[in-house]
Amino acid sequence: MTALDLLGLGLLGLRTRPARAVLSALGIAIGIATMVVVTCIPASSSAALMRELSALGTNMLQATAPQGQAPMPEESVAMVERIAPVLAASAVANTHAVVRRSDRSDIGDGAGLTVLAAHLDVPEVLDVGVDRGAWLTEATAGFPSVVLGSVAAARLGVTAPDVQIMVGDRLFTVTGILDTTPLSPDIDRAALVGWPAARTYLGFDGHPTVLYVRAHEAAIEDVRAVLPATVNPQSPGNVQVTRPSDALAAKRATENTYAGLFLGLAAVALVVGGVGVANTMVVSVLERRGEIGLRRALGASRSHIRAQFLTEAVALSALGGVAGTALGVLAGAGWALQHGWPVVIPVPATVAGLGGALLVGALAGVYPSARAARLTPVEALASA
Structure with missing residues (x-):
């Protein structure tokens, strides 16, 4: 059969x-x-x-150089991007400039707010959107333009772009206001300027102070282990790296x-x-x-x-x-x-x-x- x-x-x-x-x-x-x-x-x-x-940053790490310690090299972002499991990396740097609403405002009005030089890919790495206006571009990053975090905009009384505020001793034009940034609340309290503009107008030395790193979740602990030596080979002990988010566990x-x-x-x-x-x-x-x-x-x-x-x-x-x-x-x-x-x-x-x-x-x-x-x-x- x-x-x-x-x-x-x-x-x-x-x-x-x-x-x-x-x-x-x-x-x-x-x-x-x-x-x-x-x-x-x-x-x-x-x-x-x-x-x-994942929206809570399960694959996110932050590397910082504490104030008073050896600064991170200017090429640290490029070195971190060479780590195989790393998906993206970006950086900001504290320029130690003062931000205020106008030249007639009291200098204390900007207390608690920081002026950060920022790479152009910071919003993508942090997964943060622009609430109003636009983020910095290759063109505007070299000019006196600034994007405000949500808290900074509220503190300075800025509700829309295309107004001017004082950053250091110079007027900067606000091009945008960011959404709330749950992965990095420091960005909410910051005025962010382009890396070239910070060098030109604020006397910035080009050394990052905070690196944001996204990597494959399965390798996040391995990336964290090699990050200090990669960021600053000369002084890895001066680099502090956050531990993986509790959300990952x-x-x-x-x-x-x-x-x-x-x-x-x-x-x-x-x-x-x-x-x-x-x-x-x-x-x-x-x-x-x-x-x-x-x-x-x-x-x-x-x-x-x-x-x-x-x-x-x-x-x-x-x-x-x-x-x-x-x-x-x-x-x-x-x-x-x-x-x-x-x-x-x-x-x-x-x-x-x-x-x-x-x-x-x-x-x-x-x-x-x-x-x-x-x-x-x-x-x-x-x-x-």
């Missing part, structure tokens, strides 16, 4: 009893759909949570928790589906004794009977697996969209659901098929 003949014979029971086949497949479909849903929904929820935790713990949850729920769903298939096949054997006896009397061997019912169990599981996977994907995607989460369909879990359905069907069909094969023609026909 060829494989095609065996498949046709295995599908015979499904074609002749379509209502029972549908109801039986529905049982495993619900099990597989449950498995897909309980992996899709937590995966989407986890992705939303991971996105929120929370993120990793959450990922591990979700991984364990996926495995547990998937296993339960598959077991439930397998029990349903086994029960259906046992009932099918009991009801089809006459068919089994007739086929045995016509020359079918025990292996033919065993293969027939085993194929039928696998086909039944495959039907339920495909339907359940489709239903689970749709339900999981709908739930994620309703809650505003990213839609995440774990492909390994989906493939595992289909493969698991076939495996469970095969295991569930072992006993019923063996039981059917043990029936003798006389016994089967007598009990039909």
